[in-house]
Amino acid sequence: MAEPLVFxxxxxxxxxxxxxxxxxxxxxxLRQLGLPSEIIRRVSIAMYEGEINMVIHANGGVADxxxxxxxxxxxxxxxxxxxxxxxxxxxxxFSTATSTIHSLGFGAGMGLPNMKRYSDTMEIDxxxxxxTTITMKIFLNQ
Amino acid sequence: xxxxxxxxxxxxxxxxxxxxxxxxCPTEAIRIRDGHAVISESRCIDCGECIRMCPHKAxxxxxxKLEDMNRFKYKIALPAPTLYGQFxxxxxxxxxxxxxxxxxFDDVFEVSKAAELVSAYTRQYIKTQGIRLPxxxxxxxxxxxxxxxxxxxxxxxxxxxxxPVTMAAxxxxxxxxxxxxxxxxxxxxxxxxxxCPGKVSYVNNNREHLGLDIDEVVSISDVYFMLxxxxxxxxxxxxxxxxxxxxxxxxSSGGESAAILNDDYLAAxxxxxxxxxxxxxxxxxxxxxxxxxxxxxxxxxxxxxxxVQNPFIxxxxxxxxxxxxxxxxxxxxxxxxxxxxxxxxxxxxxxxEPAGQLSSSMxxxxxxxxxxxxxxxxxxxIDCGACGAPTCRANAEDxxxxxxxxxxxxxxxxxxxxx
Numbered sequence: 239m240a241e242p243l244v245f246x247x248x249x250x251x252x253x254x255x256x257x258x259x260x261x262x263x264x265x266x267x268l269r270q271l272g273l274p275s276e277i278i279r280r281v282s283i284a285m286y287e288g289e290i291n292m293v294i295h296a297n298g299g300v301a302d303x304x305x306x307x308x309x310x311x312x313x314x315x316x317x318x319x320x321x322x323x324x325x326x327x328x329x330x331x332f333s334t335a336t337s338t339i340h341s342l343g344f345g346a347g348m349g350l351p352n353m354k355r356y357s358d359t360m361e362i363d364x365x366x367x368x369x370t371t372i373t374m375k376i377f378l379n380q
Numbered sequence: 381x382x383x384x385x386x387x388x389x390x391x392x393x394x395x396x397x398x399x400x401x402x403x404x405c406p407t408e409a410i411r412i413r414d415g416h417a418v419i420s421e422s423r424c425i426d427c428g429e430c431i432r433m434c435p436h437k438a439x440x441x442x443x444x445k446l447e448d449m450n451r452f453k454y455k456i457a458l459p460a461p462t463l464y465g466q467f468x469x470x471x472x473x474x475x476x477x478x479x480x481x482x483x484x485f486d487d488v489f490e491v492s493k494a495a496e497l498v499s500a501y502t503r504q505y506i507k508t509q510g511i512r513l514p515x516x517x518x519x520x521x522x523x524x525x526x527x528x529x530x531x532x533x534x535x536x537x538x539x540x541x542x543x544p545v546t547m548a549a550x551x552x553x554x555x556x557x558x559x560x561x562x563x564x565x566x567x568x569x570x571x572x573x574x575x576c577p578g579k580v581s582y583v584n585n586n587r588e589h590l591g592l593d594i595d596e597v598v599s600i601s602d603v604y605f606m607l608x609x610x611x612x613x614x615x616x617x618x619x620x621x622x623x624x625x626x627x628x629x630x631x632s633s634g635g636e637s638a639a640i641l642n643d644d645y646l647a648a649x650x651x652x653x654x655x656x657x658x659x660x661x662x663x664x665x666x667x668x669x670x671x672x673x674x675x676x677x678x679x680x681x682x683x684x685x686x687x688v689q690n691p692f693i694x695x696x697x698x699x700x701x702x703x704x705x706x707x708x709x710x711x712x713x714x715x716x717x718x719x720x721x722x723x724x725x726x727x728x729x730x731x732x733e734p735a736g737q738l739s740s741s742m743x744x745x746x747x748x749x750x751x752x753x754x755x756x757x758x759x760x761x762i763d764c765g766a767c768g769a770p771t772c773r774a775n776a777e778d779x780x781x782x783x784x785x786x787x788x789x790x791x792x793x794x795x796x797x798x799x
Contacts, residue, residue, distance in 0.1 A: 275533035
């Protein structure tokens with residue numbers, strides 16, 4: 239077994255226009271590793287949604303992607319407001335984004351549902367007022 | 381990997397080894413080695429960006445010469461609509477078509493005419509049940525190759541209808557044989573007049589497996605001066621043109637999309653924009669449109685590197701040429717438009733090996749990637765290109781791929797020397 243590979247990204251919360259960059263970076267790297275394109279697609283969508291969420295709600299954060307030979311694990315960590323009601327946040331269409339965000343075409347309430355849809359497992363660890371850590375896993379042999 | 385015939389080449393004698401092309405190549409296919417640029421065949425998509433950017437005119441496109449048509453008894457020109465936008469004070473497309481006859485062609489068949497048929501069938505195609513959306517246009521060969529090399533997950537989205545030039549060649553040849561029964565198929569030569577090297581590569585690499593009827597591909601810039609001398613704008617010429625606004629519109633970005641006759645589309649041009657859009661399609665982050673038109677050149681085909689005129693000026697000229705033309709002259713009845721003839725479909729895309737994959741074994745790729753990251757962290761990160769690679773990251777990658785340990789870096793060398 240090769241050592242796990244770690245890709246670290248700082249997601250800048252102050253620059254909305256650069257949101258989505260980490261997703262492009264990780265896609266390039268996974269391609270070089272020769273992962274199946276369907277896996278790459280799932281990772282990049284899950285990652286993209288997570289990145290956007292961190293920028294919209296938490297003023298940025300950090301993203302770590304850990305690749306082993308059988309799993310891609312995405313850990314998104316922010317020090318934002320936390321999620322008050324996770325069950326509600328997981329519902330499609332539920333959004334607390336501001337109208338400015340809506341006017342930019344985001345905040346459709348599909349972020350978390352899409353992250354769940356495109357990953358095999360997803361854990362949300364959130365404390366109101368402290369921050370949120372989301373861990374998603376996408377298995378390569380399924 | 382199957383060998384791929386490129387049309388973008390380097391003229392070594394002109395190359396000074398400056399790093400301009402290095403920084404502009406969208407697929408990082410260029411390195412400077414021994415003072416000259418070297419193009420990686422497996423990564424080059426023949427977009428012509430390096431031709432556009434090279435200050436020393438050291439990058440060139442290989443295309444046929446008009447003389448290469450002399451071996452045919454009956455010569456047909458297929459002008460791309462972009463050609464019409466190259467000339468001053470020209471009020472009618474017929475002058476260009478007449479000029480082509482004057483410089484030695486026996487017949488002309490406008491690519492824009494075939495484009496109007498492809499547009500009609502595209503409207504039908506994008507309504508097909510069960511096709512993968514969004515449908516991505518197959519017209520720009522650079523985009524098709526780029527998807528094959530770097531976005532294999534989007535291969536399914538590419539429209540499986542031949543680009544206009546392919547259909548134009550087929551129809552032109554059939555028409556010639558029908559109206560000149562004394563000709564044998566091998567007597568008839570079809571010459572496409574192209575705005576870009578991408579089309580040269582498309583023809584050379586697909587001629588056999590798609591059975592293309594295009595014999596030679598000549599650049600617009602090569603025929604331009606001959607044509608301008610042969611064109612007689614103050615005389616009466618035969619009415620030859622048989623395409624409308626839609627067909628001529630294909631020369632500019634957005635033209636092909638406008639022809640689907642609704643606003644359910646996205647059109648992007650310029651290779652960097654194309655890459656951006658492809659990334660966003662993969663991320664599922666685009667508006668829900670049915671059709672996507674992508675052109676590698678800025679402004680669309682009018683921005684091709686084998687043209688003469690500035691793309692925006694050419695576009696403005698085409699607009700005035702189109703102004704009083706019928707919307708389309710495809711002559712299809714509404715019933716005929718419902719059914720796409722078999723000849724318009726192609727079933728498979730050329731198979732490309734994904735560019736950039738480090739190793740066929742994932743474990744090995746991961747070890748290599750770890751080494752690349754380690755080396756990258758020690759490099760200065762200013763992406764100056766002085767080592768010959770476009771970025772520090774690429775320099776690290778090259779070193780690991782070749783297994784040469786830590787790569788040469790002139791900046792680190794200089795810093796060491798200072799100490």
